Amino acid sequence: MDDKDKTKEELIRALSELRRENAALLKKDPDQLKSAFATAREEKTRAEAVIAALGDAVSIQDTDFKILYQNQVSKEIYGDHVGEYCYRGYKNQGQVCEHCHLAQTFADGQIHRVEQSRNTDKGMRYYDKTVSPLKDPSGKIVAGIELVRDITERKKTGDILLLSQRVLDTSPDHISIVGPDYIYKHVNKAYTAAHDLPVDQIVGRHVSDLLGKDIFEKTVRPNLDRCLAGEEIQYEAWFFFKKKGRRYMSVKYLPMKNRAGDIDGVNVFSQDITERKKAEEALQESESHFRKVVENSPLSMALVNADGIIEYINLKAIETFGYLPQDIPTMDRWWAQAYPDKTYRDTVIAQWTGLVIEALKNNHEIEQREYRVTCRNGSVKVMVIFGVWIADKVLVIFDDVTERKQLEQEMIKTQKLEAIGTLAGGIAHDFNNLLQGIFGYISMAKITIDQKDRSLAMLEQAEHALHMSVNLTTQLLTFSKGGKPVKSIVHLRPLIENSVKFALSGSRSEYRIMLDEDLRAVEADEGQIAQVIQNIVLNAEQAMPEGGIIVIKARNENQEHAHCKVLGPGKYVEISVRDTGIGIPEKYLQKIFEPYFTTKEKGSGLGLATSYSIVRNHGGIIEVESEAGTGTTFFIYLPAVEAAGEIRKEPAAAAFAGKGKILVMDDEELVLNVAGEMIKDLGHEVDLAKHGQSAIEKYRAAMESGKPFDVVILDLTVRGGMDGREALERLRLIDPGVKAIVSSGYSEDPVIADYEKYGFRARLPKPYRLAGLRDTLNLLLG
Numbered sequence: 213m214d215d216k217d218k219t220k221e222e223l224i225r226a227l228s229e230l231r232r233e234n235a236a237l238l239k240k241d242p243d244q245l246k247s248a249f250a251t252a253r254e255e256k257t258r259a260e261a262v263i264a265a266l267g268d269a270v271s272i273q274d275t276d277f278k279i280l281y282q283n284q285v286s287k288e289i290y291g292d293h294v295g296e297y298c299y300r301g302y303k304n305q306g307q308v309c310e311h312c313h314l315a316q317t318f319a320d321g322q323i324h325r326v327e328q329s330r331n332t333d334k335g336m337r338y339y340d341k342t343v344s345p346l347k348d349p350s351g352k353i354v355a356g357i358e359l360v361r362d363i364t365e366r367k368k369t370g371d372i373l374l375l376s377q378r379v380l381d382t383s384p385d386h387i388s389i390v391g392p393d394y395i396y397k398h399v400n401k402a403y404t405a406a407h408d409l410p411v412d413q414i415v416g417r418h419v420s421d422l423l424g425k426d427i428f429e430k431t432v433r434p435n436l437d438r439c440l441a442g443e444e445i446q447y448e449a450w451f452f453f454k455k456k457g458r459r460y461m462s463v464k465y466l467p468m469k470n471r472a473g474d475i476d477g478v479n480v481f482s483q484d485i486t487e488r489k490k491a492e493e494a495l496q497e498s499e500s501h502f503r504k505v506v507e508n509s510p511l512s513m514a515l516v517n518a519d520g521i522i523e524y525i526n527l528k529a530i531e532t533f534g535y536l537p538q539d540i541p542t543m544d545r546w547w548a549q550a551y552p553d554k555t556y557r558d559t560v561i562a563q564w565t566g567l568v569i570e571a572l573k574n575n576h577e578i579e580q581r582e583y584r585v586t587c588r589n590g591s592v593k594v595m596v597i598f599g600v601w602i603a604d605k606v607l608v609i610f611d612d613v614t615e616r617k618q619l620e621q622e623m624i625k626t627q628k629l630e631a632i633g634t635l636a637g638g639i640a641h642d643f644n645n646l647l648q649g650i651f652g653y654i655s656m657a658k659i660t661i662d663q664k665d666r667s668l669a670m671l672e673q674a675e676h677a678l679h680m681s682v683n684l685t686t687q688l689l690t691f692s693k694g695g696k697p698v699k700s701i702v703h704l705r706p707l708i709e710n711s712v713k714f715a716l717s718g719s720r721s722e723y724r725i726m727l728d729e730d731l732r733a734v735e736a737d738e739g740q741i742a743q744v745i746q747n748i749v750l751n752a753e754q755a756m757p758e759g760g761i762i763v764i765k766a767r768n769e770n771q772e773h774a775h776c777k778v779l780g781p782g783k784y785v786e787i788s789v790r791d792t793g794i795g796i797p798e799k800y801l802q803k804i805f806e807p808y809f810t811t812k813e814k815g816s817g818l819g820l821a822t823s824y825s826i827v828r829n830h831g832g833i834i835e836v837e838s839e840a841g842t843g844t845t846f847f848i849y850l851p852a853v854e855a856a857g858e859i860r861k862e863p864a865a866a867a868f869a870g871k872g873k874i875l876v877m878d879d880e881e882l883v884l885n886v887a888g889e890m891i892k893d894l895g896h897e898v899d900l901a902k903h904g905q906s907a908i909e910k911y912r913a914a915m916e917s918g919k920p921f922d923v924v925i926l927d928l929t930v931r932g933g934m935d936g937r938e939a940l941e942r943l944r945l946i947d948p949g950v951k952a953i954v955s956s957g958y959s960e961d962p963v964i965a966d967y968e969k970y971g972f973r974a975r976l977p978k979p980y981r982l983a984g985l986r987d988t989l990n991l992l993l994g
Contacts (some may be wrong), residue, residue, distance in 0.1 A: 269339075269360035272297050272346065275318055279309060280355065283402045289360065294740075314356045320347050321353060327363070338724045340362045342395055386461075386482035389468065392440055394419045396476060406484075408455040408636055423451060439465035439478045444676045448485070460489040461856060477605050510596075512610035516543060521741045523605070532612060534588030564597075568606070571599070578606065580611070627703070628964070650674045678979075680838065697737030697965070701853060704731055704766055704785060708740060711745040720753075720759035721791075732785050732852035736830050741850075744823040744834075748789045748846045751820060755793030763790045769849065779833065783852040790845040796838040804836065872922035872993045874913070877907040878955070879930045883978070887925065890982050894989065904934025908942050915947060925976065928956035928963055937963055940971055951992045955980070 215234055217264070270740070273279050277298050282290075293301030308315055309963035313324040314817045324343045328668055329336055329440050340363045346355040386406055389398040419436075420428035435445045445465040452458050453549045461482045468477040506513050510528035516522050520543040530536060539548045560583055571578045578599035585595045596611040613640055657670035660971035705727055716723055731987050734741070745764075769784045794805060805824040831851050838844035874896050878884045884900050891898040899914075899921070901907035907924065914920050924937030924943065934942075943950045954967050957978040967975045974988050 232952075238866065244651060271360075272316060272355050272356045273358070274355045275353065276315065286360065295630065313341070314358065317343045317356050318353055321347075331926075336364075337362060346753075353636075384483075386480075386484075388480045388482075390419060390436065390478045390480055394428075396422075396438065403482075403930075406453050408453075427451060435441075435463075435465055437667050438477055439467050440475055442467055442475065445956070448489075451482075456484075459484050460486040494527075500936070506607075514546075514608045514610075516606045516608060518604050522546065529610065530594070532587070532610065533585065549588070549814075551583075552586055556584070568599070571601070572616055577601065585610075600947050612687065628872050647901065659965060697740050697826070699735050699737055701714065701733050702736045702738050702741065704741075704787070707742055708745060708766060708787070710750055711742045715746040715749040716753060717760070719753050721756055721763040722760070722763055723749075723764060724762045728768055730768070731766055732768050732783060732832075734785055734850045736850065737826075740826045743828050743831070744848065745787070745789075747820065747823045751846075752789055752791035752844070755791050755795075760792040764788070765790075768852070779831070779851070784832075784849050785852045787848040787850070790843060792843045795840040795841055795842055796836070796844055805834075869893050871897065872989065873899075873909060873919065875900040875901065875914075875924040876901050876923040877904060877925065877930075877936065878927040878935060879903060880927075883927075887985075890985055891989075893982070894986055896989065902933075902934065904939030904942070905921065905932050907939055908934075908946070911943055912946055920947070923951045923953060923989060925953045925955055926972075928954055937970060944971060945985060953988060955994070 225794050233483060258766050269289050270280040270281075270283045270470065271279060271286045271290075277300050279293050279296055279301060282292065290302055298314070299305045299312070303309055316322075316324050323345070326341050327692065328339050328341055331337075331340065332493075335422045340361045342361075342924055343358070343361045344357045345353045346357055346886065348354050359537045373879075384402055384486055386403040388396055388401040388403050391397050396417055396419065399411060399414050407414065409422075414422065417430060423432060424696070431447070431449050435447060439445045444467070445464075448460065450458055451461050462485045463480045463483075466479040466481070467475045469477050470476045480958055506524075507528050509526060510526060512532045513526045514522055522537070522540055522542060525535075525537055527541070535546075535549060540549060547561055548559055551560050562579075563581060567581065580596050580598035582594060582596050583686045584592050586592050591613055593614045594617045597608065598608045599608045600605075628642075643933070653675050657667045658675070660670065678911055708727065709725060712723055712725060713962065749762060749764070756762075764785075765788045767786050770782075777806055781953050805820050815888040824834055832849045835847045836844065837847070842854055847967055874891050876884060876887045876891070876898060881902070884902065888898050888900050899910055899911055904926070906927065911921055911924065925940055930936070934958075938952075940950070940952050943952065951973050952971065953974045954963055954970070954972040955976040955978060956964055963970050963972070963979060964975055965971075973992055
C-alpha cells in the first residue's frame with residue numbers, strides 16, 4: 213500500500229469518526245454542541261487539507277447519486293458538477309450508468325476498483341478509480357466516495373518494462389543481471405534454456421553455482437569486479453553448459469547504476485560463437501594448407517586486401533614478372549609498373565574495377581579478361597587475369613598465354629593465307645569461265661558480222677556473260693566490305709514468299725512457309741535480304757539432291773531469346789530455314805561462312821559468305837544448327853521496327869523529254885568514252901571531263917556562254933584528283949539548282965546509299981546499261 217492509499221483510508225476513517233461524534237453530541241447540552249461544531253469545523257478543515265494533499269480526484273455522491281462534493285483535481289478532470297446527479301453531470305445520461313461501480317458499492321457495501329481511460333486535450337489518459345462506501349454510526353451506507361488517480365505515466369512505464377522483457381526473452385543471446393554479491397537478479401529465456409533450468413532455480417543463486425567455481429574464480433569474478441568498479445568489459449572464453457556442453461562465448465559486462473548514480477549490479481550479455489571459433493580454427497588450418505598450394509602453383513598469384521595492399525605474391529609471380537614484393541606493395545604501384553602507358557592503364561583500371569563491383573554485387577568470382585602486362589625487364593606478356601574472393605580479400609590469378617597467343621596468331625595468318633588462296637582460286641576460276649564466254653562470243657560475232665541476226669545473238673550472249681560477272685563482283689563487294697545497305701521499312705511476308713518461290717522455281721523439293729500473323733517489319737535493304745533468303749533456300753535445296761521438304765518460318769522474338777541476348781535490348785525477327793538433307797559434318801560447321809568453301813558439286817561457295825556479311829551489316833546475326841544425316845537449320849535474327857512505314861522506292865522513269873546537254877566526269881578514259889557514245893546514241897549533246905576541277909571549269913564556262921549543262925554525271929572516286937562529292941559542293945556554289953547524278957563502282961559507299969542526303973538527284977551504280985542511263989536522264993530532263 214503506497215502513501216496515497218494510506219491517506220485515502222485516513223480520510224474515510226476521519227469522516228466516519230466525525231459523523232459518530234456529531235451524533236453523540238446531539239444528545240448533550242448546547243455548550244457541548246457549540247464545542248462540537250467548532251471541532252467539526254476543525255475536522256472539516258483538516259479533512260479538506262488531507263484531500264487536497266492526495267493529489268487525486270475525490271468526489272462524494274449520496275445514495276441518490278447526487279454529487280455532494282468534488283475537490284479541485286476532480287473538477288479539473290470532469291468539470292464542476294456539485295449538486296448534479298453524477299450520471300447526468302459526468303455522462304449526460306438520464307439514468308444510472310450500466311455497470312456503475314458506485315451502484316455496486318451501494319448494493320454490496322464493498323470497495324470496487326477499476327481502470328478507465330479518457331481522451332483529453334493532453335491525449336489519452338489512464339485512471340485508477342476506487343469506490344468506497346461511507347456509513348453512518350449504525351452501519352448504514354449514506355454515501356459513496358470516488359477516488360480517481362492518474363496512472364498514465366505508470367502505465368507507460370509498465371508497458372515499456374513489459375516490452376523490454378519481451379525483447380529480452382526473444383533475444384538469442386544469454387542476458388542476465390548480477391548483483392554486487394554475485395547473485396543472479398534476472399535472466400532471460402535464452403539463459404534459462406542454455407542451463408536447462410527454470411527462472412526460479414537461477415535467480416537468487418550464486419554465479420559460481422551455475423558456471424562452476426574454477427571458471428568463476430579465474431575468469432568471471434575478476435571481470436565482474438572490474439565492471440563493478442565502473443569498466444565496460446568484453447572477453448571470450450570457453451564455458452560448460454548442462455544441455456549443450458562446452459561452448460565458446462563472447463561475453464560483455466556493462467555496469468548498472470541506480471538513481472543515485474551508484475553501481476548496484478552488472479548487465480551480462482553472452483553470445484555463443486562456438487561455430488565461428490571452430491570456423492576460424494579451420495580457416496587457420498586451411499590457410500596454412502592454402503599457402504602451400506599457392507606457393508607451389510604453376511600460376512602466378514597475388515593476394516590483395518580491401519585497402520589495395522598486396523599482402524602476398526607467390527614465387528611463380530616473381531619468376532613470371534620479375535617484380536619483388538617491395539617493388540609492388542600496393543595496387544597503385546602495380547598499375548604504374550605493369551601498365552606504363554597511361555591510356556592503356558586507365559582502360560585496364562576502369563574495366564577491372566567494373567568487374568570487381570559486378571562480382572561483389574552478384575557474389576561470384578571476378579570474370580577473366582585478357583591484358584598485356586609489362587614485366588620488370590620491359591618485356592610484355594599476354595595474361596588472362598581473374599580473381600576469387602577469400603573473405604574480404606581477392607586472390608588475383610594470372611594465366612600466362614603469351615606463347616599460346618603467338619601460336620594462335622601464326623595459325624590465324626596461315627588460315628587467312630589459305631582463305632585468300634581459296635578466294636583467289638575461286639575468283640580466277642569463275643572469271644576465267646565468264647571471260648571465256650565473253651571472248652568466245654565476241655570472236656564469233658566478228659566472224660559472223662555479215663550475218664546480222666546471228667552476230668546480234670552472239671553479242672547478247674556476251675552481254676549476258678558480262679552481267680553474270682557484275683553479279684560476281686557485287687557478291688565480292690558485299691562479302692569484303694558489306695555493300696552498305698540502302699535501307700527502308702520492309703514488310704517481310706511478301707519478301708519471304710517471293711524469294712522462296714523464286715529460289716525453288718523448277719525444284720524437286722517441296723516447301724512450307726509458316727509466318728507469324730503479326731510479323732514485325734524490319735529496316736533493311738530489300739534486295740540484299742531477298743538475296744540472303746534465296747542463298748540459304750538454294751543451299752537447303754542443294755543439300756537434298758533427291759528432293760525433300762524445306763520449312764521456312766518467321767516469328768517475333770525479344771532479347772530474352774538466347775541468340776538475341778548478344779544483340780542487346782530490343783525487338784527482333786527470327787527467320788529460320790530447315791531442310792531434311794544430309795546435314796553438315798561438325799568439322800565443317802566453323803567454315804561454312806568462309807568464301808569459296810563448299811562441299812557441294814553445285815554452287816560457287818560465295819552464297820553463305822555474302823549472306824553472313826549482309827546480315828551482319830544489318831545489325832543482326834546468322835546461326836546454323838546441323839546434324840549429319842538429319843538435316844540443317846539456318847537462323848537469321850534481324851532488328852525489328854515498331855511500325856511499318858512506306859517502303860522506299862526509286863523514282864519512276866519519266867518519258868523522253870527531248871535533247872539535253874550532259875557533262876560527264878570520270879577518271880577512267882574507257883568509261884568516259886563509252887558513256888559519251890551512249891549519251892550521243894540517246895540523242896543528247898555531251899562533253900567530257902577527267903577530274904572534278906575540269907568539270908567545274910567547263911560547267912562555269914557553259915553558264916557564262918548562256919548554254920548551261922542540263923545534267924552532270926560525277927564519278928565518286930577519282931585517283932589523285934577532286935572526286936564527285938567535292939565537285940558537287942563547288943558546283944552548287946556556282947549553280948544552286950545543279951542536277952547531278954552520282955556514279956560509282958563501290959556500292960558500299962554511303963553517298964551511293966543516301967545520295968539525296970549529299971545533294972545528288974539520282975545515282976548510276978557501275979556498270980550501268982544503256983536503258984538505265986536513258987531512264988535516269990529522262991527522269992532529270994523531264
